[in-house]
Amino acid sequence: EISISRMTIAYTTSLHLINDRDVFKVGETLFIKIVAKDAMARPKSYGEDFFLAKLYSNSPIQACSPGKIIDYGNGTYLAKLFLCCPGKFSVSVKLIHSSEAVQVLRRARDTFLDRRVTICDFYDEKTSRSEWKQCSFSQNDSVNPRDICDFSKRVPNSTFYCARPRTISCNSILHCKRAEYSNSFDVLSRKLFYFLLIQGGLGEKARQQCIHDTPRGEALPRCGPHLPKKTYEGFWFNNTWYSFRCNSRQFPPSLETYTCLQNKTFFVIGDSTGRQYWGFLKNLVEDINTRLPEAMKEWEKKHDSIKINFLFHTFPRNIREPIKVNDFIYAADKIDSITGGPDVVIIFSIWAHYSAEPLETFRSRVWAIRHAIERCLNRFPDTKVIWRTGNMREVNGWYWALENSNWFAYQLLLEAKQILGDLDIFVMDIWDISVCDNRKYLLHPKPNVIKNHMDLIFSYICP
Structure with missing residues (x-):
């Protein structure tokens, strides 16, 4: 059960620069501790908040280094930021989705199979009769197979099912398109969804740092398959x-x-x-x-x-x-x-x-x-x-x-x-x-x- 009162809020969530000092060198890493908190500024006890972090500068150079977020699963996170260039930089941390919003998103993905509704037109050239039917990539086991047109294919590993037209054969399928947005969510669920995803919004906090330069690192391989794993891209x-x-x-x-x-x-x-x-x-x-x-x-x-x-x-x-x-x-x-x-x-x-x-x-x-x-x-x-x-x-x-x-x-x-x-x-x-x-x-x-x-x-x- 999702608790709105315990939802992660950007403006109460705290950031702490662990290795704080006046001067850093290019090639070093900034470590930012993130403590997720709710609207009452109470620390969270579980993870899965969707954060993004970056280190950036707009003047005199334009530079940006995306960060890596480590989720400890207890409401505490570590953002690692690589110092890529000399100059003065700011740290930005954004809350894209609270962990509660992520729960809703996962439930929507795994439960509601018709978030985007596809409909297809079955057209009989002899009679000029047309029927639009709803289609899906997941088979509805509660529907009699005789009431379904199965267009699945083995080689592309594709499943595609449509409701069978009443008076036209399955082979007469002509066009497909997406329909309007799904009615999977009732009014109450939509309000909950809106509150979690929009009001949970984005938060940003910044801190300037002064960077000194150091020599470049090792030579890199040619771009292509099987590249070595790196902390940062x-x-x-x-x-x-x-x-x-x-x-x-x-x-x-x-x-x-x-x-x-x-x-x-x-x-x-x-x-x-x-x-x-x-x-x-x-x-x-x-x-x-x-x-x-x-x-x-x-x-x-x-x-x-x-x-x-x-x-x-x-x-x-x-x-x-x-x-x-x-x-x-x-x-x-x-x-x-x-x-x-x-x-x-x-x-x-x-x-x-x-x-x-x-x-x-x-x-x-x-x-x-x-x-x-x-x-x-x-x-x-x-x-x-x-x-x-x-x-x-x-x-x-x-x-x-x-x-x-x-x-x-x-x-x-x-x-x-x-x-x-x-x-x-x-x-x-x-x-x-x-x-x-x-x-x-x-x-x-x-x-x-x-x-x-x-x-x-x-x-x-x-x-």
């Missing part, structure tokens, strides 16, 4: 992301970048966050082409040596416009159709539309993708494969949080890394890159952020 410095896990380089629209991309074929598979990569690549190639020497420009115009393809994953989809079922291609099926090789790059960005689904739906799809990647790498071992994780995003209103909470996205990130982590692919964790956004978390990061994502990818595929 990296840091921002003057609009550039520096990875702690691999040697990330900058790739301007130059002849050198063109030489790397020449004769490569890109397959970007996923949602609109992946489509940003597709758009970036298209624009980059166009920009590079304008800078090439005339002879190379004419050759490239004739041969179009850099191929860039995008495939939006099939349902679940957060779109109210009907989409033809025949246009659906499962990611696993697409991988099986690709002829790989050293000049083939497959990029996945699959997460945003799964935040409103049961975890098992996402888990089953990722396992199918894993098996398809293994088949691809067995046939073409030199194929480059990248899995891009989710990022922080904006959340507006209780109904939005019910589908798109950043806690959901983070659980998907952990699940994907668990399933794919031992494959010979580049699992590109970009969550920390998004934590440092100064103004507003965005589902679709700004162009400079996308460029830094792509620089990590190019650092893998370009020797």
Whole structure:
């Protein structure tokens, strides 16, 4: 049972700098003790609050180092913050969700299987008769199987069920779209949800520190599969992301970048966050082409040596416009159709539309993708494969949080890394890159952020 009176409140939660002193050196770590408290300033006795922490500076340099939060399970947390650069820095700690809100989110994810309702149109061409029926990725065991159209598929490990139309065959399915928001929650539950997620809001406290410089650390490996584990992913410095896990380089629209991309074929598979990569690549190639020497420009115009393809994953989809079922291609099926090789790059960005689904739906799809990647790498071992994780995003209103909470996205990130982590692919964790956004978390990061994502990818595929 959730106790509102014991809910974690940002403005009463206390922060204490454990290793406080006047001067720190670059490469050292700040340790912040966080004690979660309720509205009466009583310390909490249990964990699972969803905190984010960062160390940042806006002047004279722009820098940010995302922190790591350790949950001791007793209401006490430790934030570890890496001092990345010299200068004066502030510490920011935000309460994204109280532990009580996390309980509600977990219950919603695991109990309410129709947080996002999908409906499909069954159309009989002979009679021009149409019926819209509700569909789901989870089978309702209380419904007679004869009253269900089962569109599940084995290879993509996909389950998809629709209520059977009264007068039209299952094979006549034509379009699908999302419906309005689910009515799973009654009025009282919605008020509770709103109070926990919105009034529990964000808290921020800051402290300035003076930093001194020290020499750089060890050389880093090339970006790609099986990178060494690090406490931190990296840091921002003057609009550039520096990875702690691999040697990330900058790739301007130059002849050198063109030489790397020449004769490569890109397959970007996923949602609109992946489509940003597709758009970036298209624009980059166009920009590079304008800078090439005339002879190379004419050759490239004739041969179009850099191929860039995008495939939006099939349902679940957060779109109210009907989409033809025949246009659906499962990611696993697409991988099986690709002829790989050293000049083939497959990029996945699959997460945003799964935040409103049961975890098992996402888990089953990722396992199918894993098996398809293994088949691809067995046939073409030199194929480059990248899995891009989710990022922080904006959340507006209780109904939005019910589908798109950043806690959901983070659980998907952990699940994907668990399933794919031992494959010979580049699992590109970009969550920390998004934590440092100064103004507003965005589902679709700004162009400079996308460029830094792509620089990590190019650092893998370009020797």
